[in-house]
Amino acid sequence: MIARAPRNLSALLVLGIPLLWIVVFMLLPYGIIVTYSFWLKSYPTFKPAFQFGNYLTLLTDVQYLQVLGRTLKISILVSILSLGLAYPFAWWLVFRCRSQALRTWAYMAVIAPLWVSYLLRAYIWKTILGTEGILNSFLMSTGLISEPSSLFLYNQFAMVVTLTYIFIPFMVMPIYTALERIPLNLAEASADLGMGPVQTFLKVTLPLSTPGIAAGFTLTFCLSFGDFIAPFLVGGPDGNLIASVIQTQFGAALNWPLGSALSIVMLIIVLAIVSLSDRLEATAHTGAA
Amino acid sequence: MSHKPSSSFVADTALTTFVCLLMAFLYVPIWVLIAFSFSSSRSLTWPIPGFTLDWYRKLFANADLLTAVGNSFYVATFASLLALAVGIPAAMALHRFNFWGKTLFRRLILLPITLPGIVTGISMLNMFRLFGFNPSLETVIIGHATALIGVVVTQVFARLQRLPKSLEEASSDLGAPPLHTFLHITLPNIRSAVFGAGLLSFVLSFDEIPVTFFLTGRDNTLPMYIYSTMRRGVTPEINAVGTLIVLASLILIIVSVLLSRDRSPR
Numbered sequence: 001m002i003a004r005a006p007r008n009l010s011a012l013l014v015l016g017i018p019l020l021w022i023v024v025f026m027l028l029p030y031g032i033i034v035t036y037s038f039w040l041k042s043y044p045t046f047k048p049a050f051q052f053g054n055y056l057t058l059l060t061d062v063q064y065l066q067v068l069g070r071t072l073k074i075s076i077l078v079s080i081l082s083l084g085l086a087y088p089f090a091w092w093l094v095f096r097c098r099s100q101a102l103r104t105w106a107y108m109a110v111i112a113p114l115w116v117s118y119l120l121r122a123y124i125w126k127t128i129l130g131t132e133g134i135l136n137s138f139l140m141s142t143g144l145i146s147e148p149s150s151l152f153l154y155n156q157f158a159m160v161v162t163l164t165y166i167f168i169p170f171m172v173m174p175i176y177t178a179l180e181r182i183p184l185n186l187a188e189a190s191a192d193l194g195m196g197p198v199q200t201f202l203k204v205t206l207p208l209s210t211p212g213i214a215a216g217f218t219l220t221f222c223l224s225f226g227d228f229i230a231p232f233l234v235g236g237p238d239g240n241l242i243a244s245v246i247q248t249q250f251g252a253a254l255n256w257p258l259g260s261a262l263s264i265v266m267l268i269i270v271l272a273i274v275s276l277s278d279r280l281e282a283t284a285h286t287g288a289a
Numbered sequence: 290m291s292h293k294p295s296s297s298f299v300a301d302t303a304l305t306t307f308v309c310l311l312m313a314f315l316y317v318p319i320w321v322l323i324a325f326s327f328s329s330s331r332s333l334t335w336p337i338p339g340f341t342l343d344w345y346r347k348l349f350a351n352a353d354l355l356t357a358v359g360n361s362f363y364v365a366t367f368a369s370l371l372a373l374a375v376g377i378p379a380a381m382a383l384h385r386f387n388f389w390g391k392t393l394f395r396r397l398i399l400l401p402i403t404l405p406g407i408v409t410g411i412s413m414l415n416m417f418r419l420f421g422f423n424p425s426l427e428t429v430i431i432g433h434a435t436a437l438i439g440v441v442v443t444q445v446f447a448r449l450q451r452l453p454k455s456l457e458e459a460s461s462d463l464g465a466p467p468l469h470t471f472l473h474i475t476l477p478n479i480r481s482a483v484f485g486a487g488l489l490s491f492v493l494s495f496d497e498i499p500v501t502f503f504l505t506g507r508d509n510t511l512p513m514y515i516y517s518t519m520r521r522g523v524t525p526e527i528n529a530v531g532t533l534i535v536l537a538s539l540i541l542i543i544v545s546v547l548l549s550r551d552r553s554p555r
Contacts, residue, residue: 010467010468010471011386013378014378014381014382014385014386015378015382015386015388017374017375017378017379018375018376018378018379018382018394018398018438019394021375021435021438022394022397022398025413025416025431025435026397026400026401026435027397028416029409029412029413029415029416030412032412032415032416032419033411033412033415036415085311085314088304088307088308089307089308089311092304092305092307092308096301096304106308106312108542108546109312109315109316110311110315112538112542113315113319115492115538115541115542116319116534116535116538117496117512117515117531117534117538118496118498118512119496119498119512119515119516119519120322120515120531120534120535121318123515123519123523123527123531124318124319124321124322124531125318126519126523127321127322127325127333127523127528128318128321130333130523132332132333132334133333133334134321134333134334136334137334137336141336165314165315165318168315197297218403219402219403222403222404222405223403223405225405226404226405226406226407226408226499227405227499228407228499229498229499229516233519243405243407243499246407246411247407247502250411250414250503256415259411260411260415263407263408263411263412266405266407266408267404267408270403270404270405270408271400273403274396274400274403
């Protein structure tokens with residue numbers, strides 16, 4: 001009896017600290033913006049109400065739908081491009097790289113940029129792609145172009161390149177982990193049964209790595225979906241993505257209720273994608289077992 | 290006979306070329322950043338006209354920048370300590386207990402990893418304003434800790450799962466109170482994961498912008514200072530700060546590799 005009490009007490013502490021943190025610093029703040037999202041703007045502040053006007057504005061105003069569409073487009077392009085670069089690399093690491101030392105180094109080399117300032121990695125592309133940037137001066141020195149081109153910076157292309165550069169490690173990590181878990185003899189068995197390398201890849205390797213792809217896609221998508229720093233630096237007028245609009249509502253536009261509603265929309269989209277990828281991962285696991 | 294090896298040779302060569310190009314994509318920009326920090330010209334055009342250390346000299350004379358570095362150290366230290374203080378119990382709860390709502394608990398505590406920082410920043414800003422707290426470095430610390438708990442939980446939880454249960458059971462069978470078991474059995478065994486998670490949290494907090502953007506008052510952290518400089522344009526001065534940051538990151542990466550190496554023989 002005496003031994004039970006402190007054990008329960010410590011269990012309460014172990015669970016209580018994070019639970020308290022979640023309630024005070026996550027659920028409470030989310031609850032507050034949910035509440036604000038139903039309120040009414042009354043310049044220069046806002047007043048309590050319960051109406052769906054803010055959500056209605058987001059769903060009917062072309063301006064917001066365009067921003068949402070552009071944000072979705074950019075983040076999907078970033079995720080696809082990252083997948084296209086990360087998958088062959090991870091596959092090479094696991095199945096083609098024969099030296100253990102080289103594998104460790106190459107993997108570290110791709111993950112290491114995560115430790116280098118995010119801001120710098122966005123800024124670098126501003127200096128590379130700009131009209132006075134390295135790419136332009138290089139192309140001019142080779143004579144390919146005669147005057148600096150403004151085609152590279154301040155558009156969707158620049159955003160996709162920059163965000164891919166920034167978030168690609170998040171795609172490599174889960175795919176590498178998924179591929180590494182595949183037993184080597186599965187591919188051998190498949191080859192013994194007369195399947196070619198392409199068939200083996202499509203029927204064995206690819207399905208077994210879907211949890212990794214799902215996890216990588218979720219991370220790169222959500223991170224680029226919610227970014228407003230890199231789009232501001234390299235996106236120009238196109239850089240006005242959903243997060244930048246939220247920022248404006250809480251800054252210059254002073255429309256907190258609308259900004260709150262947009263944040264809730266973003267929260268819901270992220271939650272939907274996370275649970276979708278969780279479900280995909282769960283079915284992949286039961287499928288394998 | 291000779292057809293098959295040559296086609297796989299072509300495929301292998303293509304793949305190796307691809308890997309090299311990917312490395313170039315990742316690292317040429319960083320070398321460009323470093324190269325321009327030594328450029329004697331103000332504009333960042335190629336080729337570099339001459340070599341200078343002026344930009345570095347300017348950095349060390351820039352009082353605002355040095356204050357920002359100090360603020361960042363303050364924020365990152367306390368944010369990562371707080372993230373550890375909440376994240377380690379959370380990982381232990383997930384590892385050891387079965388309780389009602391466990392899935393929801395896990396989802397919530399890991400949510401900030403995927404949740405864009407702007408949502409964390411905005412929602413906390415609203416809460417702090419509502420309860421009359423002014424934005425300051427301390428609110429930034431709480432915001433960062435909230436965003437980083439998930440990182441700590443994933444790292445520590447993974448280590449706990451590889452820890453044999455028998456150790457802790459033996460300790461409590463021998464009559465050790467739970468706190469004693471935690472301090473003398475659990476903690477020493479997950480030490481490297483705790484250091485690793487703390488280090489990663491420190492780096493991520495040092496580098497954080499979206500949450501800081503909304504929660505900071507008059508004080509700037511280093512990334513916020515650099516960001517406000519960048520809005521005015523690109524200068525070799527930023528490249529010089531950047532080069533120093535790359536150098537510091539490199540040192541931290543080496544430290545974390547050494548730490549993870551220490552983990553494997555156990």
